[in-house]
Amino acid sequence: MEAFSHLISGFFIVLQPLNILFCFVGVFVGTLTGVLPGFGPLGAMCMLFPLTFRFPPITGLILLAGIYYGAMYGGSTTSILVNIPGETASVVTCLDGYQMAKKGFAGPALGIAAFGSFIAGTMGLIILMLVAPPLAEFALKFGPPEYFAVMFAGLTIISYLARGSMVKAWIMILLGFILGGVGRDLFTGAERLTLGALVLQEGLDLAPIAMGIFGLGEIFINIEESTTVGELLTNKIKGLLPTLKQWKDSIGAMMRGSVLGFFLGIIPGGGAVIASFASYALEKKLSKHPELFGQGAIQGLAGPESANNSATAGAFVPLLSLGIPSNAVMGILVGALMVQGIQPGPLLISGHPDIFWGIIASMYIGNAMLLGLNLPMIPMWVRLLRVPYSILFPIILFLCIIGVYAINLRSADIFIMLFFGVIGYVMRKTDFEGAPLLLAFILGPMLEKTFRQSMAMSDGELSIFFTRPISGVLVGIAFLSILTSMLAFIRPKVRGVREESDKTEIE
Amino acid sequence: MLSKKLLEMIFTLCLLILSIWVAIESWRLSLGNLHEIGPGFFLFFVATLMGILSLGSLTKVLMSRARIVPAFSSYKKLIGVIWTFIISIVLTLFFDTLGFVIMAMLFMTALLRLVGKERWLRLSIVTALTTVLSYFLFKVLLKIELPAGFLGI
Numbered sequence: 001m002e003a004f005s006h007l008i009s010g011f012f013i014v015l016q017p018l019n020i021l022f023c024f025v026g027v028f029v030g031t032l033t034g035v036l037p038g039f040g041p042l043g044a045m046c047m048l049f050p051l052t053f054r055f056p057p058i059t060g061l062i063l064l065a066g067i068y069y070g071a072m073y074g075g076s077t078t079s080i081l082v083n084i085p086g087e088t089a090s091v092v093t094c095l096d097g098y099q100m101a102k103k104g105f106a107g108p109a110l111g112i113a114a115f116g117s118f119i120a121g122t123m124g125l126i127i128l129m130l131v132a133p134p135l136a137e138f139a140l141k142f143g144p145p146e147y148f149a150v151m152f153a154g155l156t157i158i159s160y161l162a163r164g165s166m167v168k169a170w171i172m173i174l175l176g177f178i179l180g181g182v183g184r185d186l187f188t189g190a191e192r193l194t195l196g197a198l199v200l201q202e203g204l205d206l207a208p209i210a211m212g213i214f215g216l217g218e219i220f221i222n223i224e225e226s227t228t229v230g231e232l233l234t235n236k237i238k239g240l241l242p243t244l245k246q247w248k249d250s251i252g253a254m255m256r257g258s259v260l261g262f263f264l265g266i267i268p269g270g271g272a273v274i275a276s277f278a279s280y281a282l283e284k285k286l287s288k289h290p291e292l293f294g295q296g297a298i299q300g301l302a303g304p305e306s307a308n309n310s311a312t313a314g315a316f317v318p319l320l321s322l323g324i325p326s327n328a329v330m331g332i333l334v335g336a337l338m339v340q341g342i343q344p345g346p347l348l349i350s351g352h353p354d355i356f357w358g359i360i361a362s363m364y365i366g367n368a369m370l371l372g373l374n375l376p377m378i379p380m381w382v383r384l385l386r387v388p389y390s391i392l393f394p395i396i397l398f399l400c401i402i403g404v405y406a407i408n409l410r411s412a413d414i415f416i417m418l419f420f421g422v423i424g425y426v427m428r429k430t431d432f433e434g435a436p437l438l439l440a441f442i443l444g445p446m447l448e449k450t451f452r453q454s455m456a457m458s459d460g461e462l463s464i465f466f467t468r469p470i471s472g473v474l475v476g477i478a479f480l481s482i483l484t485s486m487l488a489f490i491r492p493k494v495r496g497v498r499e500e501s502d503k504t505e506i507e
Numbered sequence: 508m509l510s511k512k513l514l515e516m517i518f519t520l521c522l523l524i525l526s527i528w529v530a531i532e533s534w535r536l537s538l539g540n541l542h543e544i545g546p547g548f549f550l551f552f553v554a555t556l557m558g559i560l561s562l563g564s565l566t567k568v569l570m571s572r573a574r575i576v577p578a579f580s581s582y583k584k585l586i587g588v589i590w591t592f593i594i595s596i597v598l599t600l601f602f603d604t605l606g607f608v609i610m611a612m613l614f615m616t617a618l619l620r621l622v623g624k625e626r627w628l629r630l631s632i633v634t635a636l637t638t639v640l641s642y643f644l645f646k647v648l649l650k651i652e653l654p655a656g657f658l659g660i
Contacts, residue, residue: 054649167560167567171522174557178529178550185546190536192546193529223591223622224584390623393591394615395637401595401614402641405602406651414599418592425588429578430515448549460541 003129010357014365019059019358026063027366030070031373034077035381037084039396041071043215045332046207047399050406057340058355062362064336068329069121069312069363072272073370076113076305077381080106089272089308092280096293096300103296107239112250112298113305114374115242120258120306121367124313127262128320129360132349136321139346144453145464149471149478150324151447154268156478158439159485164431166485172432176440177447179204186449199412206335208404208417209441210328213434215400216417217424219393240375250302253283261307265314268326268439272308272315279307313363320348320356324443328435331442512568514578519565526558587622594618606656607646611638 013019033044045067052060075090080097093113100109142150159169182193183203194200242250260282261275283303284293293300318326323345325331337344342352349356374381404417424434458464466472530551539545579585594617602610615634619625625633645651 050651051649165564167564171557171560171564174526174553174560175522177553178525178557181550181553185536187544188546190546192536192550193532220588220591223587225580388623390625391619391629391633394618394623395633397591397595397618398611398614398637398641401599402607402645402653405653406645406649409652411599411602414602415596418595418599422592426514426518429511430518432518451549452544455541455544460543462541 006357010361013358014361022063026066027070030067031074034071034074046211047403058358092276092304099296111240116254116302116306117309120310123258124262124310128313132321136346136349144450145471148450149474153474153478160481172437173440176437177444180441180444208413212417212420213424216421220425253299253303254306257303257306258310261310262314265311271327272311275307275311276304279303328438508577510575511578523561526554529554603654607653
């Protein structure tokens with residue numbers, strides 16, 4: 001009942017004209033970034049990040065959150081109509097969504113994707129509302145060792161879930177720590193790795209690094225690889241409202257995808273991408289006709305689309321209850337909160353209920369707006385897909401430059417962004433992932449601070465991390481995931497050596 | 508053409524050098540001990556671990572017998588990336604002198620013409636629209652103090 005009254009007050013906050021406008025701008029820009037291949041929500045959030053300084057904290061957060069979940073909606077349009085994922089979480093949508101469109105069911109495919117996203121987004125919010133406040137209350141018992149353990153376990157899981165090499169993921173995590181360590185030491189005030197430069201004394205800012213690695217890196221890749229939009233299946237868009245049979249076939253997948261997606265969204269580094277893949281695998285396993293998957297099975301579209309939207313709500317749990325971002329996008333939200341002088345953590349819900357319940361209420365309204373944006377405005381999004389990249393990229397790059405300049409009104413940030421743009425481009429070329437770097441950059445200073453506080457508490461005894469139950473369990477999980485991935489790395493090699501020696505013996 | 512393997516070797520080598528530099532700098536800052544941790548403690552261990560992993564990764568790339576693939580799709584397209592970078596650097600250097608409006612126009616024109624190979628008519632329309640709309644958004648609506656330059660706008 002208390003939650004309900006808080007939610008009502010949240011709606012009152014969101015329904016203020018400025019907030020409702022920013023909610024609309026957020027979901028609109030989010031859909032736009034989702035629709036356009038080669039430009040993700042992270043880049044758009046970084047671009048509009050400086051805008052949030054000029055408005056109340058809740059207004060800025062409504063905008064940034066809107067971009068994030070709006071992108072999940074928009075991504076499905078490109079996947080279904082062009083067979084190119086608008087953003088990474090929509091990769092799985094291509095498999096059956098595009099096949100449905102090719103068979104003349106583009107309308108129902110877009111409809112199911114939009115309704116599935118709406119249902120999952122709403123369900124995710126209900127679970128978020130129920131899970132986050134008690135978790136935040138529980139987290140009040142956390143001390144520095146527990147916080148250290150949560151972040152350490154989170155980063156280990158991120159490297160475990162890395163798409164490519166785990167060693168490369170760890171190198172990126174460590175590089176993120178180093179970048180996060182630039183500037184004055186929090187405890188002694190000593191200058192670290194500043195090279196005597198004034199601009200580095202206060203440390204590196206999140207936005208130039210994030211925009212460089214994700215925004216510019218992506219632009220450089222697209223210029224070189226000349227992304228072209230393939231055949232648009234626009235002539236077959238009719239009947240956006242699914243039939244009763246289509247609803248019956250997909251509702252189960254939507255529900256399962258919503259629950260699975262939410263909990264996978266909580267895991268650090270998991271998020272929408274893993275949620276959509278896991279949901280697809282689950283639906284295929286449960287189906288009586290798994291052979292139809294990849295040929296236009298409606299469950300193969302409804303499940304992953306619901307899962308990736310629900311995961312966005314799940315990703316808010318560690319941020320709003322513990323103050324720990326579970327992915328790079330949440331890292332931007334942490335930055336937005338901290339710029340406004342609000343410390344994310346377990347006290348956020350009780351200390352700033354307007355922020356927590358305002359975000360929740362804005363997501364309800366945003367989801368409804370997205371349904372309205374995505375179904376009737378499909379022809380407009382399709383027309384946008386026809387704009388050549390040679391015209392889009394200078395506009396995006398220019399907005400990135402002005403956006404990053406606007407944060408501190410200094411050209412040095414543009415140079416930092418351009419430098420990290422080149423780094424991001426080379427990283428993409430050499431299969432180093434950017435997300436672990438960015439998350440470690442955000443968590444690094446927090447991790448160091450909690451480690452030093454823990455050492456001060458225990459008078460230099462490392463056993464403090466193992467003797468306290470919560471941190472003990474979390475550190476145990478972290479070591480276990482390191483151990484299992486090391487075993488997975490060693491085992492094939494041992495097997496290879498054994499096979500070699502067997503061959504030699506036979507010979 | 509530069510192979511992907513060579514590019515990876517160069518990048519990993521840079522990371523290795525960076526980790527050595529960070530380790531030396533952190534050592535100089537004082538490590539302290541677990542009872543009284545110094546400002547270089549955390550970064551020293553991070554850099555050491557990164558150095559070990561970079562060395563391992565470098566060795567792996569050197570020993571790799573995988574098929575050699577080019578790092579870039581073609582030099583012609585890579586030139587587009589280099590142009591974009593140079594134009595951005597040069598115009599940022601003169602941002603304060605030129606001011607927002609001139610910078611926006613030069614930036615858009617240069618990129619649309621040199622990298623995008625757009626025709627002059629389309630180029631002019633996109634440049635004008637971007638300049639006007641971004642000026643309105645950043646300067647008028649958001650009241651951000653953008654450089655006025657020699658034109659004073």
